[in-house]
Amino acid sequence: MGGTGNEYRLLMPLIPALLIVPVLALAGFESVEVAFLIVLAPLVSFPIILISGQLYNGNKTWKHSLKEGGVIALSALLVSLTTASWIVIDYIRGAREITKDASGRTAASWWDWISFDVLLSDYSLSSERVIGVGVWIDSVTLMLLFVATFLCFLICWFSLGYMNTDPINENRNHRFYAEFVLFAMGMFGMVLADNFLWLFIFWEIMGLCSYLLIGFYFWKESAAYAAKKAFLTTRVGDVFLMVGLLILYDIYGSLEFSVIFEDPSIGGTVDSDKLFWALIMLFIGAVGKSAQFPLHVWLPDAMEGPTPVSALIHAATMVNAGLYLVARMVPFVDIGGNGVAGLDDLGLIVAYIGGITAFMAASIAFVQNDIKKVLAYSTMSQLAYIFTGLGVSLWFYNHGKTDAATLVFGGSMFHLFNHAMAKGMLFMASGSVIHEVHHAHDHLHEGDDGHDHHDFDPQDMRNMGGLASKMPVTSAAMLIGSMSIIGIPLIGGFWSKEAIVAKTWKASLDYEPLMMGPAILVLLTAGMTGFYMSRMWLMTFAGEPKHQVIEHVHESTPWIKEPLLILSVISALGGFGLSVLGIVKWLAKPYNYDLGINEQSVIEQVIYELEHAFLPDDPNLRIVGWTTIFLSLVIGPIFAARVHGGGLADGQRANPLISWIATLSGKFGSQDVTEMSQSSLSEALQNRLYFDHYYELALSKTVIPLAALAAWFDKRVVDGIIRRVESNSVLGSVQIRRITTGRASDYILMAAIGALSIFALAWGVSG
């Protein structure tokens, strides 16, 4: 299975894809005009990959040169990536051809989907209304669009190595790549959509792809079950989301962003209760999609899918859809603009759901031994951070505190960026670990009859340990990713997480005591994140190998290292770099009224950012900031080190930058947690706080018996009555005997007689 350098010649087909954008640019097109390419490229490649895969399955060229469709998928995603980058660059440069409205948004319409009239309450018909499809571009769109296209491309690249070298996937990969590009289409479309309905449409397409890809190993009972669970749980949210759309449509007579955001208060006449319920319904949809309490149960099970799927859909892109939707709620509550006052409860609810989920998910992550499950709970917890931030921002907006609101909004969006980059990379790194451990295990047991196969779980961290010396790139990438998630000062996620925690505290201390709940929860979660992420890294990479398989692990699969390296750099430096460039304010640009974009020099800006992060003016925030740093940098990791830390085994060498940490982790002594791990709290955490259990119990006690009852009722009662009537009536029995002769002439005669007698009867009735 050894990788060879000349695998990269397979990238030749990518060159035309790379050329499309320059050619279009030279031909005089404008970037927004060709935005449809972002969606179209993956949409077109979907049937091509699926059908060619079905037809040429097993064909040599298809398998080795086209990687069972992987290369086609990669080309399509490259087209999307280049087009998206073109738009981003154009937008940032402020190119003339991008026409913007006052708040820096661009919209273009593609086609009319349905058009209709509405009967108004004075019995007159409205003028024709249209639900169309188009693009809507502002800085939030662009950020997500870039994240989505970039990560789709990198993860597709990663999949070429990960999926195609696993014999179990042989002749099945075309299905993977086809569903992958379909998903990409859904994600790009959702981000670009210019109205809530099309946002919802693409949102559902993503749900479908999530279902299909979780169930990629469809023959596994657990995978089929997890796929169904994911689809149905998100479906619950989606149905509420749809009801929210219906209410919004009723209020505004349109679902277009450009119409609704123009004046969400309709000159102050809007019924704020109705709007509140509409937004709550939308939020329930977001909760389902982003796996927040209480609709979070599907995400951990979703890890049944192949690891690239977990990286893409369940960490970096799809789960952000809910956040994006909540971010789109800002104009409704922004009383500095045209928003509606009195919606501050919405902000509180969002913040509370976020706080609760963050804490709950982090605590469950404490006891997970499956490397992907830890990351799944971590995803949930980090998304919850962003929800908290957005909730606080909605609250601020609704109270006219626009400056604070803008900062925490931008911070939340920035956290989304940092988290997507880091978590996408962490999942890919975990995939790398799983893949190599699995291979090593297969290699070790090549001669066996394979009965041992099922006992060994390549995802279980209890089988790992000491991998730092075997997998230098992966362990470094994982370390940087973990540091970004934990929020180690100066690295990636620190910059954005700091903003969320600080602003939540500011809201609770200065304005709204009820915000104290989320504020405390997110602060505690910061420390807990430090613990479980360090625990994961230490269990996997530090200490001595816990299974003989580890001795045989090599980091040798092609296509896997490049994405890890690229994302490591972005995770490590991106947070600081982009902060300095003023991304927080840039992201909040659509909803930003007075904050100027930075005009200081870079040095001034660096100093400003550092000062802002470590020594804010407000003494309370200074305390909060340093507590966060203390919890996440010191308390969490040290506890993790006491339980799971340890130097590498003798004679094992690793990159000095990494082995230093492994060695240090062995210095804190070791703490025996056997007793703690047998406590009922630990048991409850291991059972995911029994949510799944009780949900299933409730469903099996209600839905299944009720369905059986309905079926029985239909068969015995509704149909039973008919049968009784039928068998008792003389007419019926005569007809039955006649018809069983099976001759059409008999029947036609009877029908004629029947018709005539009815004719006579009706004459009588009307006469």
Added chain:
Amino acid sequence: MALPHMLPENASEQVKRISRNICMGVALALLAISTWAAATSFSDLAWKSLDFGDFELKNSPVSLIPQIGVSWHVGADALSLPMIWLTALVVPLSMLVEWDAKKGHYFHPLLLVMEGAMIGVFVSLDLFVFYVFWEMTLIPMFFLILVWGGEDRRYAAMKFFIYTFTASVLMLIGILVMYFNTGSSLSERTFDMLVMLESGDSMTEGLRHLVWFLLLIGFATKMPSVPVHTWLPDAHVQAPTAGSMILAGVMLKMGAYGFLRVAVTAFPGSTVVFTPLLVALGMASLAYGAWVCMGQSNLKRMVAYSSVSHMGLIFLGIATMQPLGIAGALFMMFAHGIISPLLFAVAGAFKHHYHTLEIGSMRGIAHHSPWLAGHMMLGWMASLGLPLMAGFVAEVAVLIAFWMTFGWWVMVPALTLIITAVYYLTSMQRTIFESNDPHEGQMPDTLHHEPRDITWHENAGMIILGALTILFGILPFFFWDMMSHWSTEVMTDLLTEAMQSEGVRP
């Protein structure tokens, strides 16, 4: 419109092949004609100025039975044209799917007879002829079930026949009452629809409601709506695949078509008064149908009940008294007409290749029949209302209109969408997935040969249906525009007036 081919029982292979080619040829010719008719109408802006009653394509009446005022009067408008196109589409596809049917030289002509009768229903502008065609559809379907059906076909055929016949007899009484109100003497009376639909004006209110009710019973049984739906599952389970495809795809739509064409148009006042009844029937069909679906273990039975459930949306759409809702109902008829044949083709393929329809008697079929599994996935997803497929367009239109009129009651249909997803996903999980073996599925006991995938002609039929489902989901405006205009015209002319006089606010 269609000629049955009477051939001897022991016809040679050659003759059989020629026979089915002729049938397909006729069916395709009809498809071409109706596509042409539809396509010229797409581009014809006259739709916008369409007045109700002013049919686009129609002949001048030719008297058939002048004594009682029956004439050959046919035409098509925005209500019937999509249905005609649908009929012309589904019939050749059902032939294609059952290209190798036993006794094909009888089978395929029967399908053509079906097609003729159904198109007859949709084009008739004379209620007598309408009723004759309406009953004529029963005969070929009766024989399709009786001759090519499953084990219990005799019972199913009879039940199908007697049930729907009884209901349409009630409808006939309604039609006749209308007829006797078109004039005071025999020579004045006429069955011409355009005249008869005005006849409601000369009736007392009670009689109007009575006739409306009789018509409702006839049409609701055909749709079918709870509680008169139980003929459908039996008929479907026993019917051959092509029969099921036509039954679900087109015949059920006759009910909704007739209801809109006759009952709503002639008695807008009664329709407005009995809106709560329509809502109740619609909700019952939708929610109860979905619950019953979940309790089924037979794949075809489940799909049949899902038709009942989806047809409920049509009543809900009409009950909204909004152009959007009525257009949604029309689009539902059309979308369900493409999706449900796909569902039944898939179910039929299970019966054909695995010899069972029991959900749970097999697992991991996707290993052996990837095409079948793919079509199942597409069809099931389309039917549970996934966006970018035709069903979603109708669903979202009906629901938007439903909220406008009934507010929070929309939670009932909305939550039913979850139940729909539950039974569809569960049935997939228990047939094509979950074999616990990366290479082999678990075969049902009824399978005595190597598992295989669907044949080329089944595959072709399903691909066409699937592609159309997606096409009309992304670009619904081909038929949506004319439906929307039709419903707007109906609203302006008829229902608004009725609502005003009944004091019902939109």
